[in-house]
Amino acid sequence: NAGVTQTPKFQVLKTGQSMTLQCAQDMNHEYMSWYRQDPGMGLRLIHYSVGAGITDQGEVPNGYNVSRSTTEDFPLRLLSAAPSQTSVYFCASRPTGTPKNIQYFGAGTRLSVL
Amino acid sequence: AQKITQTQPGMFVQEKEAVTLDCTYDTSDQSYGLFWYKQPSSGEMIFLIYQGSYDEQNATEGRYSLNFQKARKSANLVISASQLGDSAMYFCAMREFKGGGSNYKLTFGKGTLLTVNP
Numbered sequence: 001n002a003g004v005t006q007t008p009k010f011q012v013l014k015t016g017q018s019m020t021l022q023c024a025q026d027m028n029h030e031y032m033s034w035y036r037q038d039p040g041m042g043l044r045l046i047h048y049s050v051g052a053g054i055t056d057q058g059e060v061p062n063g064y065n066v067s068r069s070t071t072e073d074f075p076l077r078l079l080s081a082a083p084s085q086t087s088v089y090f091c092a093s094r095p096t097g098t099p100k101n102i103q104y105f106g107a108g109t110r111l112s113v114l
Numbered sequence: 115a116q117k118i119t120q121t122q123p124g125m126f127v128q129e130k131e132a133v134t135l136d137c138t139y140d141t142s143d144q145s146y147g148l149f150w151y152k153q154p155s156s157g158e159m160i161f162l163i164y165q166g167s168y169d170e171q172n173a174t175e176g177r178y179s180l181n182f183q184k185a186r187k188s189a190n191l192v193i194s195a196s197q198l199g200d201s202a203m204y205f206c207a208m209r210e211f212k213g214g215g216s217n218y219k220l221t222f223g224k225g226t227l228l229t230v231n232p
Contacts, residue, residue: 012209044222045220090159
């Protein structure tokens with residue numbers, strides 16, 4: 001009954017460091033996405049994927065890379081972290097098909113860039 | 115222009131009373147869906163309720179109901195008989211159903227922080 005699993009839960013980076021936020025889902029969902037949540041800004045879409053091998057940019061993609069080699073995993077890479085990337089990151093997944101399909105979220109990763 | 119507007123940064127309600135959280139949206143499409151999510155202080159995002167643009171009835175899920183006024187482009191969340199556990203941030207979101215990439219994106223408002231007082 002895992003759903004969407006994100007690791008790590010917390011991370012502190014120094015400016016310029018790189019890291020990968022992991023996201024895995026066990027519901028065989030085609031669609032996966034990454035959001036960032038900043039105070040007073042709601043959730044903003046970074047990147048999304050509609051299936052293995054297919055990714056596209058969202059609203060705020062700069063500074064982030066993604067890839068989707070399997071249905072289950074959708075990692076988010078920060079190549080050179082900046083303080084502006086301090087945020088809470090959420091991964092989400094849902095089945096495609098019916099547009100009303102509910103999007104399920106992971107528990108989030110709280111990232112601080114010093 | 116913002117696609118989703120939640121004009122109430124914070125709301126207070128007494129336990130056992132009803133509360134309405136406002137949401138207005140902007141779209142030129144006829145086909146779309148509206149979602150409400152709850153985010154308690156623990157941080158997870160919890161789906162509450164869905165309303166489709168062609169649904170004739172207002173959606174209801176237990177104590178949650180959606181006051182959908184299509185002509186006014188509003189989709190207000192009504193919580194009846196508030197409980198202390200309802201204290202949380204509430205987000206309204208919209209998915210437009212036009213073809214291609216837009217079909218897949220869920221756009222969120224900035225949220226309303228609800229506090230339920232005993």
